[in-house]
Amino acid sequence: WPLEGIGLFLLKLGVSIVLFEAGGRIALRWFRHNPMVLVQSLLEAALTFGFVYYTLRWLGMAATASEALAAIAMVGSPALLSRIRLDTRANGPMTERATVLTTLGALYALLLVSARTSVMGRARDSALDTVLPIVVVLSLSLLVGAAMAYALRMALRMMSPTSENTSILLLSLIAAGTAVVSHLGGSAPLAALLGGILLKQLTPRPWAWPRQMGTAASLLVMLNFVLVSVVAAQAPWNPAVVGLVMAFLGARLLGKVLGVNLANWGSGLGWGKAFWTGCAMLPMSSVALLLVVQFVAASPRLGPSIASVALPAILLMEVMGAIIATYAIYRAGESTQPLAARALAAPRERHG
Numbered sequence: 330w331p332l333e334g335i336g337l338f339l340l341k342l343g344v345s346i347v348l349f350e351a352g353g354r355i356a357l358r359w360f361r362h363n364p365m366v367l368v369q370s371l372l373e374a375a376l377t378f379g380f381v382y383y384t385l386r387w388l389g390m391a392a393t394a395s396e397a398l399a400a401i402a403m404v405g406s407p408a409l410l411s412r413i414r415l416d417t418r419a420n421g422p423m424t425e426r427a428t429v430l431t432t433l434g435a436l437y438a439l440l441l442v443s444a445r446t447s448v449m450g451r452a453r454d455s456a457l458d459t460v461l462p463i464v465v466v467l468s469l470s471l472l473v474g475a476a477m478a479y480a481l482r483m484a485l486r487m488m489s490p491t492s493e494n495t496s497i498l499l500l501s502l503i504a505a506g507t508a509v510v511s512h513l514g515g516s517a518p519l520a521a522l523l524g525g526i527l528l529k530q531l532t533p534r535p536w537a538w539p540r541q542m543g544t545a546a547s548l549l550v551m552l553n554f555v556l557v558s559v560v561a562a563q564a565p566w567n568p569a570v571v572g573l574v575m576a577f578l579g580a581r582l583l584g585k586v587l588g589v590n591l592a593n594w595g596s597g598l599g600w601g602k603a604f605w606t607g608c609a610m611l612p613m614s615s616v617a618l619l620l621v622v623q624f625v626a627a628s629p630r631l632g633p634s635i636a637s638v639a640l641p642a643i644l645l646m647e648v649m650g651a652i653i654a655t656y657a658i659y660r661a662g663e664s665t666q667p668l669a670a671r672a673l674a675a676p677r678e679r680h681g
């Protein structure tokens with residue numbers, strides 16, 4: 330720690346693949362028909378940021394570190410939520426809403442953190458010194474994302490979406506985009522997410538995620554899961570850290586659940602499912618770890634205090650968040666898989 334070299338590149342590549350797929354599922358036209366979903370995402374992100382920031386400030390943490398942790402708290406884990414959705418065979422409005430809100434939360438967090446870290450540790454003698462690095466980072470990310478989207482759109486006109494060649498091309502494009510935008514000073518995951526969103530707008534008809542690409546993405550997600558766990562487990566634990574981590578996670582939970590419910594009026598989601606949607610957004614994993622890496626690289630002075638809270642929180646929510654999200658899907662009645670308790674009860678009934 331901090332991650333660098335091939336480990337950091339693999340983390341960026343895994344996150345970029347997941348976010349490209351997640352962005353490819355968001356149709357911006359949907360927000361014209363149901364704008365309350367966008368309001369819901371903005372309010373949830375804002376409340377999460379505000380609750381975490383003021384909670385940590387109240388506990389005596391420095392303003393800059395509290396701001397960084399509040400930005401990290403906004404992000405969920407599209408990869409874990411996608412894996413849970415696949416394992417539970419979940420399908421329904423709550424699952425769809427949680428997936429969209431988690432993806433939008435990742436977009437907001439990546440925009441905020443990329444802009445913030447681009448000016449940390451730099452001399453800012455004028456307004457231009459503050460604005461220019463932010464514009465450069467966001468513009469590079471948008472340009473590389475647009476290039477990936479257009480390249481894949483042109484390829485899909487001639488290639489089958491389900492072929493192995495398309496999978497190799499897609500993986501190569503994302504890997505090349507990750508390397509190029511990182512080298513130029515942009516944000517690789519932000520470029521991938523924007524690329525996926527742009528591709529969805531350019532090709533509005535549903536397109537199948539290649540089976541071979543899904544296998545490669547699954548391997549990278551599992552690798553990232555192990556990488557996140559190994560790195561996060563290195564964080565030191567003491568009574569003061571435990572208190573800060575619990576306060577951080579409690580404020581994050583309150584912000585997400587309250588934000589989703591306050592803006593639920595007119596969004597087309599039942600109130601009970603709105604509560605479980607907030608719970609399903611709790612997992613944290615590789616995207617959050619990548620944001621921590623960005624802060625540590627941008628500010629070696631504040632990095633240790635940010636990582637001391639963020640790494641244990643990520644480690645806890647990588648496991649506990651997945652359990653809570655799975656339970657939320659079952660409670661919302663959107664899983665076609667029976668609960669383990671029911672599966673265990675069947676043999677007892679036969680023997681009884």
